[in-house]
Amino acid sequence: MVDSSWKLDEKITDLLSPFEQDFLRTELGRSLEYYRRRLKKIGFEGKDRVLDAACGMGQWSLALATLNSSVIGLDQAMPRLCVANELKKANHADNLQIKYGDFHHLPLETGSLEAVFCNIALMYGRIEEVLAEFSRVLKKGGEMYVNAAGYGYYLDLVVSRGLANKDIRLAKLGIKIIVSSLLGGKKDVAVSAAGFRAMIEKAGFKIKDFGLEGELTGDPIYKKEYKGLPCIFETVAVKL
Numbered sequence: 006m007v008d009s010s011w012k013l014d015e016k017i018t019d020l021l022s023p024f025e026q027d028f029l030r031t032e033l034g035r036s037l038e039y040y041r042r043r044l045k046k047i048g049f050e051g052k053d054r055v056l057d058a059a060c061g062m063g064q065w066s067l068a069l070a071t072l073n074s075s076v077i078g079l080d081q082a083m084p085r086l087c088v089a090n091e092l093k094k095a096n097h098a099d100n101l102q103i104k105y106g107d108f109h110h111l112p113l114e115t116g117s118l119e120a121v122f123c124n125i126a127l128m129y130g131r132i133e134e135v136l137a138e139f140s141r142v143l144k145k146g147g148e149m150y151v152n153a154a155g156y157g158y159y160l161d162l163v164v165s166r167g168l169a170n171k172d173i174r175l176a177k178l179g180i181k182i183i184v185s186s187l188l189g190g191k192k193d194v195a196v197s198a199a200g201f202r203a204m205i206e207k208a209g210f211k212i213k214d215f216g217l218e219g220e221l222t223g224d225p226i227y228k229k230e231y232k233g234l235p236c237i238f239e240t241v242a243v244k245l
């Protein structure tokens with residue numbers, strides 16, 4: 006069920022695929038206040054120009070728009086951008102701009118943003134290139150929140166979500182990602198804490214805070230670890 010705080014006309018779900026309907030009900034099943042609370046915990050409020058990179062259906066973008074002067078939500082999945090646009094309209098969020106784009110090549114000027122937020126998306130891109138692009142568009146002293154999946158997330162995908170559910174497609178996907186990560190792949194890979202930290206620093210950031218998902222933002226969604234391996238890392242870093 007979609008939480009009433011989003012003011013979304015649920016008829017929009019009829020236009021989505023079953024997979025996207027599930028995604029919408031999960032993400033918007035949590036209230037707007039839930040997302041605002043997590044953003045406040047990392048100080049993503051009172052900022053001038055903020056990007057929600059790979060914004061999906063825009064629930065974080067709208068929460069950011071209630072806390073900051075102006076926000077851009079960008080993604081490359083049109084059905085998700087349509088939902089984000091509906092959220093914007095339903096909530097009269099005139100300070101929120103929904104944009105189509107690829108986070109490897111942001112349609113934004115160099116040094117034009119005060120903050121970049123990117124939730125559960127970095128690992129779908131070529132991580133180092135995306136981090137360099139976030140660094141490019143941020144002003145000096147600007148802040149970035151990003152998270153990325155560790156090996157525990159993908160091992161969990163293989164064992165408990167894949168094999169235990171007889172979902173061979175998921176199990177194969179998890180195995181492919183683990184193998185590709187161990188072989189030094191650049192995209193669709195798991196990160197280690199040290200590797201992720203090194204990539205962030207290489208892109209021109211100083212790490213302000215680093216932990217497992219929920220340790221910085223509160224109210225975690227994901228497991229902390231699986232079989233002793235970390236699932237999702239999160240960090241706030243400052244552009245040098």
Ligand SMILES: C[S@@+](CC[C@H](N)C(=O)[O-])C[C@H]1O[C@@H](n2cnc3c(N)ncnc32)[C@H](O)[C@@H]1O
Binds near residue numbers: 079082106
């Ligand atoms: C798991 S979803 C997370 C969406 C949103 N950040 C959230 O927290 O709900 C990952 C998103 O990354 C987007 N994405 C993947 N590759 C992208 C790219 N190259 N440029 C922009 N968005 C991308 C997908 O379209 C998808 O909406």
